Amino acid sequence: MGQDQSPPPSALELAQHSSDELATRRIAVFRRLLSYIIPFRGRLAWGIFFGICSGLFNAVILLVMKSVFTVVLPNDEVADDGDESRFGDAIRPFEDLPIFTDFEIPVPTLPAEQEWIFVTLVCLSIPLLLLLRGLFQFLHQYCMLWLNMKVLYNLRDQCFRGVMRQSLSFFNRVKQGELIQTVANQTRTLAEAGGHLLSGWIQHPVGILSVIVVVVIMDPLYSLGALVVFPLCILPVAAIARRVRKAGGKEEEESEGLMVTLHESFSGVRLVKANSREEYQTERFNAGSRAIVKFIMRWRKAMEISSPLVEIVGATGIVIGMVYAWVTEMQYGKFMTLNLGLISLYPNVKALSRIQVQAEKCFVAAIKVFHFIDAEPEVTDRPEATGLKKSTGLIELKDVTFAYEPENPALRNVSLRFEPGKRYALVGQSGSGKSTILSLILRFYDVDDGAVRVDTRDVRDYTQASLRENIGLVSQDTFLFHDTIANNIRYGR
Numbered sequence: 001m002g003q004d005q006s007p008p009p010s011a012l013e014l015a016q017h018s019s020d021e022l023a024t025r026r027i028a029v030f031r032r033l034l035s036y037i038i039p040f041r042g043r044l045a046w047g048i049f050f051g052i053c054s055g056l057f058n059a060v061i062l063l064v065m066k067s068v069f070t071v072v073l074p075n076d077e078v079a080d081d082g083d084e085s086r087f088g089d090a091i092r093p094f095e096d097l098p099i100f101t102d103f104e105i106p107v108p109t110l111p112a113e114q115e116w117i118f119v120t121l122v123c124l125s126i127p128l129l130l131l132l133r134g135l136f137q138f139l140h141q142y143c144m145l146w147l148n149m150k151v152l153y154n155l156r157d158q159c160f161r162g163v164m165r166q167s168l169s170f171f172n173r174v175k176q177g178e179l180i181q182t183v184a185n186q187t188r189t190l191a192e193a194g195g196h197l198l199s200g201w202i203q204h205p206v207g208i209l210s211v212i213v214v215v216v217i218m219d220p221l222y223s224l225g226a227l228v229v230f231p232l233c234i235l236p237v238a239a240i241a242r243r244v245r246k247a248g249g250k251e252e253e254e255s256e257g258l259m260v261t262l263h264e265s266f267s268g269v270r271l272v273k274a275n276s277r278e279e280y281q282t283e284r285f286n287a288g289s290r291a292i293v294k295f296i297m298r299w300r301k302a303m304e305i306s307s308p309l310v311e312i313v314g315a316t317g318i319v320i321g322m323v324y325a326w327v328t329e330m331q332y333g334k335f336m337t338l339n340l341g342l343i344s345l346y347p348n349v350k351a352l353s354r355i356q357v358q359a360e361k362c363f364v365a366a367i368k369v370f371h372f373i374d375a376e377p378e379v380t381d382r383p384e385a386t387g388l389k390k391s392t393g394l395i396e397l398k399d400v401t402f403a404y405e406p407e408n409p410a411l412r413n414v415s416l417r418f419e420p421g422k423r424y425a426l427v428g429q430s431g432s433g434k435s436t437i438l439s440l441i442l443r444f445y446d447v448d449d450g451a452v453r454v455d456t457r458d459v460r461d462y463t464q465a466s467l468r469e470n471i472g473l474v475s476q477d478t479f480l481f482h483d484t485i486a487n488n489i490r491y492g493r
Helices: 013-017 020-073 112-123 125-164 166-172 176-218 222-231 232-269 269-274 279-330 332-374 434-441 464-469 485-489
Strands: 395-405 408-419 449-454
Touching: 020 112, 020 125, 020 332, 112 125, 125 176, 125 332, 176 222, 176 332, 222 279, 232 279, 232 395, 269 279, 269 449, 279 332, 332 464, 395 434, 408 434, 408 449, 408 464
Parallel strands: none
Antiparallel strands: 395 408, 395 449
16 A cells, blocks of 8 residues: 555644644745755856845945935035035045945036036936846846746646556545646745745845945944834734634635536536536535635735834834934934935835745645655555566456445455456446456556456556556546547557
8 A cells, every 4th residue: 555645734734733843844845845946056046146136236225325415415514605616526425434434436527517417427326226236136036937937847747747646546535626726726836935935035134134234334323223123023924924824724725625616517517507507506616716715815914914014113113213313413415325224124124024924825835735746656566566568368356355445345255257359248237346347457446355367467466557558448438638539549559
């Protein structure tokens, strides 16, 4: 018998686990997800490089903004009589800082009425730097998107292979809508959420740290308020994490139910129409759809409410900073630069607050996807199994007992012998075991007792593929693949 046949825990069950259990499982899940990313370490390295550059540009832009404010905002110490230049020979925007003190911006010799040209060129440095930051951000997002698509392809490939290698007993237990939901949608959720997590963990912390460093250098006491407020921004996120996990779990279960309804409605459309049950199936579909909308609204509401909470906490920090600036009579340029730094800090904090929500969705999807990838089929080839080259056609059943469910055998001590070159017909009532015998010959299931032999050898001594290649099957169930008639006819070979 195979292993790991127990169903994966649902998101609702995960939500009831202790924090230590969830932390342990998260580490294992994200470590495994990382193994899908490592093969593309080259593109990952470029994505990390561009993400770091994009984050560092927040600090560069802040320093440039201070330079621009030094040039643009009026300086009370310089007389403006209309004839003498306001700037002198050079401007030293960082002379009040412990770094870049000697940095100078040369001032060209221009008539007073043409100094606007110099001011315009200095101001144009801001959109230029924003363009460079946008370029780095685009390259970062492109590399991470490329990485996401590769991971998604591999996840879907392995998940589909994991499902297709399962025995028929697996498909008897698991709803087909659940399989479709997992292979098509949960893999996409896992790849996208994983990519966003990796991108956010690279870019936003770098942006936050770079801005904090510059703000601390400019005014340590003023920045202290930001450093105190920053941890407070994490509290709303932690408060809603459990709620998001529960709502996301319910949405996942309803999505699987919706897929089941779709599959049953389309596959059994003849039965639906023959019994005039179109409205009934439509109501089932709409009920599932309404439930999904409700739970999506719940976890999206919990996700979106984190942003205003973070903004409120951040705005409180800015208010404190403004009062401090009034008390200390801070210069305009310095005050503007510090506040722009804090304002640029909080979008990154808001983005980080969403990472927790994305991590919950990623974790729930990963549990289901990896379960199907790891699931072992109940019917497997023995290590010493050999290929069946060309069968003579001798088939024997010797004291075969088999049950789909324990204590309710479909066959009990059945013995049959089919001679080569002869035609046989199994006749009996529905449920008497005719299809079960055929399934055992094809080794869709393994017998509980006795043996099924082909050419005097137990079918378990052959590989499944070679056994089935020697059996031609014309099923009573009509099924056509979405392909040409010719390809459907020759599908078996």
